[in-house]
Amino acid sequence: MINVPLELLPVLKLLPGEYIFNDGAEVLAGQDNALVVDEKGCFLGKIPISFLNEDIPIRKLHSLVEPVQETIQQNENAVELIEHFKNKEKVVYVTNWENKLIGAVSSDSRVISMLIKMKDNFLFPNIFDAIYEAVLIIDISGSIVYVNHAYTNIVGISGWKILGRKMSEVEPHSSCLKVLKGHSPVINKRYFIESVGVEVLANIIPFYVNGKLEGVVSMFRNVYETINLGHELQRMRGVAEYLHNEEAENKLPEAFDKIVGNNRHFRQALALAANVCNTNATVMLRGDSGTGKEVLAEAIQKSSLRKDCPFIKVNCASIPENLLESELFGYEEGAFTGAKRGGKKGKFELAHKGTIFLDEVGDMSLAMQAKLLRVLQEKEIERVGSSRTIPVDVRVISATNKDLETMVLQKQFRDDLYYRLNVIPIFLPPLRRRKDDIPLLVERFLGLYCKEHGKDKVIVSSEVMNILIDYDWPGNIRELKNVIEHAVILCAWGVVTVEHLPIFFKKHKNNPSAPEWDKESLSEMVEQLEKEAIARALRKYGNKSDAIKALGISRRSFYLKLKKYQMFV
Ligand SMILES: Nc1ncnc2c1ncn2[C@@H]1O[C@H](COP(=O)(O)OP(=O)(O)OP(=O)(O)O)[C@@H](O)[C@H]1O
Numbered sequence: 001m002i003n004v005p006l007e008l009l010p011v012l013k014l015l016p017g018e019y020i021f022n023d024g025a026e027v028l029a030g031q032d033n034a035l036v037v038d039e040k041g042c043f044l045g046k047i048p049i050s051f052l053n054e055d056i057p058i059r060k061l062h063s064l065v066e067p068v069q070e071t072i073q074q075n076e077n078a079v080e081l082i083e084h085f086k087n088k089e090k091v092v093y094v095t096n097w098e099n100k101l102i103g104a105v106s107s108d109s110r111v112i113s114m115l116i117k118m119k120d121n122f123l124f125p126n127i128f129d130a131i132y133e134a135v136l137i138i139d140i141s142g143s144i145v146y147v148n149h150a151y152t153n154i155v156g157i158s159g160w161k162i163l164g165r166k167m168s169e170v171e172p173h174s175s176c177l178k179v180l181k182g183h184s185p186v187i188n189k190r191y192f193i194e195s196v197g198v199e200v201l202a203n204i205i206p207f208y209v210n211g212k213l214e215g216v217v218s219m220f221r222n223v224y225e226t227i228n229l230g231h232e233l234q235r236m237r238g239v240a241e242y243l244h245n246e247e248a249e250n251k252l253p254e255a256f257d258k259i260v261g262n263n264r265h266f267r268q269a270l271a272l273a274a275n276v277c278n279t280n281a282t283v284m285l286r287g288d289s290g291t292g293k294e295v296l297a298e299a300i301q302k303s304s305l306r307k308d309c310p311f312i313k314v315n316c317a318s319i320p321e322n323l324l325e326s327e328l329f330g331y332e333e334g335a336f337t338g339a340k341r342g343g344k345k346g347k348f349e350l351a352h353k354g355t356i357f358l359d360e361v362g363d364m365s366l367a368m369q370a371k372l373l374r375v376l377q378e379k380e381i382e383r384v385g386s387s388r389t390i391p392v393d394v395r396v397i398s399a400t401n402k403d404l405e406t407m408v409l410q411k412q413f414r415d416d417l418y419y420r421l422n423v424i425p426i427f428l429p430p431l432r433r434r435k436d437d438i439p440l441l442v443e444r445f446l447g448l449y450c451k452e453h454g455k456d457k458v459i460v461s462s463e464v465m466n467i468l469i470d471y472d473w474p475g476n477i478r479e480l481k482n483v484i485e486h487a488v489i490l491c492a493w494g495v496v497t498v499e500h501l502p503i504f505f506k507k508h509k510n511n512p513s514a515p516e517w518d519k520e521s522l523s524e525m526v527e528q529l530e531k532e533a534i535a536r537a538l539r540k541y542g543n544k545s546d547a548i549k550a551l552g553i554s555r556r557s558f559y560l561k562l563k564k565y566q567m568f569v
Contacts, residue, residue, distance in 0.1 A: 139215040199223040255302035260444045263434035277303040285399040287428030290478030293399040301355045309354030317360035326384045335385025355395045362402030373417045431473040445484035460496040475540030482539040
C-alpha cells in the first residue's frame with residue numbers, strides 16, 4: 001500500500017468514503033472521486049470515478065484529473081507497479097481514499113480494473129488475503145483480476161506483476177482457462193505450474209453472478225505442504241478414531257494381540273499403526289531401545305496386504321559398514337574376494353513384494369544413506385559388482401531410537417532420506433511414561449515365562465509390584481521382560497518377592513550407580529558393581545553384542561567376567 005504522508009491528510013479529507021465499483025465501474029458508495037497516482041507514485045489528484053467507465057485515452061484522463069498540491073512519496077508498491085508497466089504506455093493508478101490500489105488506467109487496451117468485480121463487499125479481498133491458500137481469479141475475458149497474498153508466498157511472484165494480464169499469456173495451459181471454456185470444475189487435483197516450477201494441489205471453480213458466468217476462481221496450496229498436512233491429518237484421524245471409539249481396543253487387528261498396553265498415548269500409537277496397516281505407506285517407528293518398535297513392525301506387516309509375502313529384517317547398526325551394501329542390495333559373483341559363486345540376493349531383493357524392516361536406520365553412514373535413498377526413489381537396486389538394475393516392490397518400515405531431527409540439522413542424516421522414511425512417524429513412549437501399563441505387562445510376562453519354564457501360576461507380591469512401578473526402566477519393556485524371567489526362574493513358591501528380583505532392585509532401587517557399602521573391601525564393592533553393570537546391560541539390550549558395546553569392554557573380558565561371577569546368560 002502507498003503510505004500517505006501526513007501532509008496529505010487535508011487532501012484526503014476532501015475525498016471521504018470508500019470507492020467501491022461494480023461491474024460497470026459505477027460508484028456504489030455515493031462518492032465520486034478517486035485518488036490518482038502516476039507511474040512514479042506521484043499523487044496527481046482526484047478524478048470523478050464515473051470517468052473510469054471507459055478506456056479513456058491517457059491524454060484525456062490527465063485533463064480530467066483535478067490537481068492537488070501535495071505529492072505522495074514514491075514507495076515500494078509504486079516501484080513494483082512501474083516495473084510491470086515500464087515498457088508499456090503511460091499508466092495511471094487509481095487508489096481509494098485509504099490509498100489502496102483499486103485500479104489502473106492506461107491507454108493500453110489492457111486496462112486493469114481489478115477488484116472492481118468484487119462489488120458489494122470491499123472486505124472480500126481482505127478476507128482472501130488472510131487465508132493460507134492461494135487465490136487467483138480470472139474474469140470472463142480470461143484476464144487475471146485478483147490474486148491474494150498467499151499467491152505471492154506460494155508462487156513467488158508479486159501479484160502486481162500479473163494482475164491485468166491474460167491468463168493465456170501467463171500460463172497458456174492453465175486449467176483455469178479450460179474451466180472458463182465450460183470444462184468441469186477441478187477438485188483437489190495436482191498441477192505443475194510450468195511458469196514457476198511449483199507443484200500445487202488446486203480447486204478451480206467457475207463463479208456466476210445472477211446466473212451468468214463471470215469468471216473462474218482457482219485456490220491452491222503447495223503440494224508438499226499439503227502432503228505434510230495430509231500426513232498429519234491422517235495421523236490425527238487415526239488418533240481421533242481411536243479416542244472416539246471406546247471399542248477401538250477390540251478393533252485392533254489380531255496381529256496386535258501380543259502387544260500389551262492400555263496407556264492412552266501408547267494406544268494412540270497403536271491406533272495409528274492399525275490405520276496404516278493396509279496401506280503401502282512408509283512407516284517410521286520412533287522410540288527408545290526396548291519400547292517395542294520391532295514387535296509393532298511385525299504386527300503391522302502381519303496385518304497388511306503383504307502379510308503373505310516376505311518380511312525381511314535388517315539391523316543397520318549391527319552389520320559392519322563395508323558389508324551393509326552387499327547385505328542390502330546383494331552382489332554378483334566375483335564382486336569382491338570371498339564373494340559366493342553365483343552371487344547373492346540382497347535383503348531388498350528378498351523382500352520383493354513384501355516388507356523390509358530397517359531397524360536402527362539412524363546408524364547408517366552418509367554414504368549408505370545416499371544408496372538407500374536412490375533405491376527408495378528409483379524402486380530398483382543394483383547388486384554390488386553389477387550395473388544391471390533389478391526392480392523391487394518393497395514396503396519400507398524403519399525404526400530408530402536416534403534423534404533424527406537433530407541429526408538432520410547436524411548433517412549426519414540426509415534430509416531427503418528423512419522425508420522419504422518419515423512419512424508416517426509413530427512414536428512409542430518409554431516405559432517410564434506409561435507406568436500404568438506395568439502391572440499388565442508383568443502379568444503377561446509372568447504367564448509367558450511360567451509356560452516356558454514349566455511352572456504353575458506365579459504372582460508378584462505387592463511390595464515387588466511397587467518396586468517395579470517405582471523404577472525408571474532405562475531398558476524399557478525388554479528390561480522388564482528380562483527381570484520377570486529372572487524372577488520366575490528363581491521363584492519356588494508361586495509368589496515373587498524382593499528376593500527373586502535381581503540384586504540391583506533389592507538395595508539400590510533409587511540409585512543404580514551406588515555400590516553396596518556393606519561389603520567388606522573395596523575389591524568386593526567393585527566386583528558387586530561390575531556384576532550389576534553387566535546384568536543391567538544384558539537386561540537393557542537383550543543381547544550380548546550390544547551389552548558389550550555399551551559396557552565398553554572387550555568380548556574376551558566380558559566372557560571372563562561372566563565366568564568369574566557365574567552369570568549364565
Ligand atoms: N507392548 C509390548 N507388549 C509385549 N511385549 C513387548 C511390548 N513391547 C515390547 N515388548 C517386548 O520387549 C522386547 C523388546 O521389544 P522390541 O525388540 O520390539 O523393542 P525395540 O524398540 O525394537 O528395541 P531396539 O530399539 O533395541 O531394537 C521384545 O521381547 C518384545 O517382545
